[in-house]
Amino acid sequence: MKLYFAPMEGITLSVFRNMFDAWFPGTDVYFSPFLVANQTLHFKNKEIRDILPENNERICLVPQLLTNKADQFAWGIRELETYGYSQIDLNLGCSMPQVAKRGKGAGFLADPEVLDRFFDDAFEQIRGENVKISVKMRIGTKDPAEVRDLVGVVNRYPFCEVIVHPRLMTDLYSGDPDMDAFRYVYDNCVHPVCYNGDIYTAEDYSRICSEFPRLCAVMIGRGFLRDPGLMRAIRGEGETPPSYIRDYHDALFAAYCSLYPDPRQAVTKMKELWYYMRHRFEGKERVLKDIKKAASPAQYREAANRMFS
Ligand SMILES: Cc1cc2nc3c(=O)[nH]c(=O)nc-3n(C[C@H](O)[C@H](O)[C@H](O)COP(=O)(O)O)c2cc1C
Known part of the structure; x- marks a missing residue:
């Protein structure tokens, strides 16, 4: 079973992906x-810049497209093919209101007939292109029963x-993943299926793999951000020493500092990450506040040092 980030x-983004891969290899x-x-x-x-092959040399990358128009989809596919990509993913999962209310991402799932016409046109327009298309989707917009029609549509392409x-x-990220709806996809989708959602421990990962043994892959996002050591735990390499997490953190911060002309941008990037990493550091809420308040790299470094100490 493959593992996706x-x-x-x-x-x-590419700096993060390369850093994560160097410190926590195992993502397929x-x-x-x-x-x-x-x-x-x-x-x-x-x-x-983010998808340029020279910025992703060490990793296997599938670029993802967001669109709801067949001609724009076909243009995007051809454009990405010029960079050498042979698989491209279509985003039907983004639930951000500014995306979804324009009928893109998860918003595009609202009307299966419109989606069906889009796929019909889109696949026609890229006929003959040597590229594989995957789709990353939610189970519907408002009602889990929508999943049935959506699987029917997806199965035709x-x-x-x-x-x-x-x-x-409408769930955004609240509540638990709907495993009945997922089971429906697993049992009825004619394509290889990948599970994605709320995998935070090696046990979560093993449970999904044993409940759904025919999955082609499992995809993890927030779990790897919260605790990058999850990768080593999944690979059976045991606990990751805190000093190793700290070294990874320092290397990532250094990489951001050299990427951005204004080092405060590096601080902003790290703060975004702490939204997820904070879960590993329960009881250190006051230090977390200092991290959030840090206005310069020096202030950030000082607060981060205290967090790891
Ligand atoms: C901050 C943020 C940004 C995201 N950006 C994307 C995106 O660009 N494309 C996409 O398909 N999903 C995006 N997602 C959804 C994730 O890829 C993933 O489906 C979601 O986090 C659930 O998986 P997880 O529980 O393993 O994190 C995003 C999620 C978050 C929280």
Whole structure:
């Protein structure tokens, strides 16, 4: 069973991916945060930078597209193919209101007939292209019963795999994953299925693997951010010493400091990560506040040192 690192916009960018992979090897495939294909038929420079092969040399990357128009999809696929990518993922899972209310990401799941027409047109437009298409989706927008029609639609098209985060668009990340809806996908989807959602421990991972032995892959996002040692635990390498986590943290901060002309941006990036890493540091809420308040790299380093001490 393969292990994927979930795409997380603003977080799992190339610097992060390379660093994580160097310190915690074991991810088979990283999925990039979404690149927007819209009417401009132009990716932003920072989106391209993130997926440039020279910025992802050591890892296996699948770029992800966000769009709801077949011609923009076909343009995005061809564009990404020019960088040498042979698999591209379509985002039907993003629940951010500014995306979903425009009928993109999870918002595109609202009307299976519209989705069906989109796929029909989109696959027609890329016929003959030598590229595999995967889709990362939720189980519906408002009602888990939507999953049935959605699986019916997805089954009609040649996806290489279907990655399912078993929550509704309206759930955002609240509540538990709907394992009945996931079971429905697992039993009825004709494509290889990947499970994604709320895997925080090696036991969570083993449970999913034993309950769903035919999965092609498991995808993990927040679990790896909270505790990168989860990778080693899953691989049966035991607990990761706190000093190793600290060294990884320091190396990541140093990489951000050399990437950004304004070192305060590096501090901002690290603060975003602490939103997840804080779970490993219960009882240290006051130090966490100091991390959040840090306005310079020196202040940040000092607070982070206290956190790890
Ligand atoms: C901050 C953030 C950014 C995300 N960005 C993306 C994205 O760009 N594309 C995508 O398909 N999913 C995105 N997701 C969803 C994750 O890929 C994943 O499906 C979700 O976090 C559930 O998996 P997890 O419980 O293992 O984290 C994002 C989630 C978060 C919290």
